[in-house]
Structure formats: C-alpha cells, structure tokens
C-alpha cells in the first residue's frame with residue numbers, strides 16, 4: 001500500500017488524473033474502474049482538461065462503474081448514470097457502448113449482477129479502479145459487515161450512507177435504500193487501485209483503512225492485502241495517520 005499525503009483537494013485530483021492518464025499511455029485499451037460521489041469530481045475535471053488539450057484519448061478505452069442505486073431509472077438526475085454522463089462521459093470520448101454501469105431497474109437483479117462480473121472478466125479485468133471512501137469505511141456500496149467474498153450484488157445501504165447521500169435528494173426519504181454494487185471480491189480483482197479521500201470527515205476511516213486491523217467492520221481495510229494500491233489523501237483526510245510515505 002502506498003500512501004501519498006498532498007496539500008489539498010486540487011492536488012489530490014491532479015495526481016489521480018495523472019495516474020489514469022499514465023494508464024492510458026501504457027495501454028490505450030485500458031479498462032477503467034470508475035467511481036461517483038463528490039471526491040472524484042476534481043479528477044474528472046482534470047481528465048477532461050487533459051482530453052481537451054489533446055494529451056489523452058479515451059477512444060479505445062472502456063469503463064465499469066462501481067455501483068448504481070437500485071430502483072432508480074437511468075434518467076433520474078440522482079442516478080449514477082446521470083452523474084457519470086454530466087460529470088464525465090459527455091465531455092470525453094469513451095465509446096457509449098463501452099461504458100458499463102449496473103442497471104438500477106434490472107428485473108432480474110441476480111442475472112444483472114452475474115452478467116456485470118462476467119463482462120468485466122470478458123473485457124480482461126479492470127486495469128485501474130478509482131475508489132472514494134465512505135465515512136463508515138465503505139468502498140463502492142460495500143457497507144460495514146460486508147462479506148469479503150461477495151461479487152457484484154444487491155446491497156442494503158447503511159444508515160450513515162443514506163444520511164450522507166441525502167444531500168443529493170430533496171429529502172432523506174427519497175434516498176434509495178438499496179444499490180447494486182461491485183462486491184469486495186470484484187474490487188480486489190482489479191489490477192491496480194487508487195483510493196482518494198479529502199476532508200476531516202474521512203480522517204478516521206483513512207486511519208483505520210491504512211493502520212487498523214483488517215475487518216469487515218471497515219470494508220476498505222481489506223485493501224491492505226491488495227498488491228497494488230495507492231491511497232491519495234489531502235492533509236485533512238490524512239491528519240490521523242502516523243505513517244506517511246510520500
């Protein structure tokens with residue numbers, strides 16, 4: 001696990017974007033694992049800037065998102081389909097049929113999940129997976145007490161997550177209670193992982209992820225046994241760390 005503590009959100013975002021850019025230079029056909037939430041927005045902005053200035057090209061790349069709310073249509077503004085479209089996909093050139101996000105309205109959820117994992121494997125596996133982290137240590141929507149062996153599956157959202165995500169909805173009652181998420185096993189199969197965190201409210205989760213024991217109470221702690229993880233945090237998210245390899 002490599003930990004990089006940077007000054008602020010902007011620096012975190014730029015470093016993360018450069019890692020994605022390097023991956024594309026190494027292999028233009030890379031399979032990117034993408035995340036939603038506030039944390040990666042700056043990274044997406046930087047990637048768009050690199051794309052617009054001609055420095056990177058996504059035309060041969062493809063992407064798999066971590067998760068989608070269950071029971072929400074793609075067109076609803078809070079769906080992760082909409083988020084990805086507005087924040088990233090509309091501004092770069094990953095071909096439309098090469099952008100995968102679980103279908104939150106799938107009638108046969110088990111089948112949807114099975115096919116999602118199957119597609120990832122068929123495309124050669126995820127080359128680089130971007131992750132945010134929840135205040136409760138979740139990655140994707142793998143909430144505390146998750147089964148570490150789970151692949152993509154339907155999950156119940158934690159109370160903390162429902163509260164944290166209420167800011168995107170008109171009221172907390174509108175936040176979906178379930179989601180389809182890549183499981184821990186799916187995430188751990190990614191060849192490279194970049195986890196991003198910024199702000200004081202993530203400091204506890206980051207300290208436990210890096211320095212705590214591996215436990216399903218803090219799902220991100222499993223990353224300690226992945227062989228190629230980079231964690232980029234700003235000063236505030238890293239303030240409780242005793243270990244700093246820069």
Ligand code: PGA
Nearest residue numbers: 037038039040132133134
């Ligand atoms: P955030 O969410 O980036 O909006 O803080 C991260 C997460 O819940 O994984």
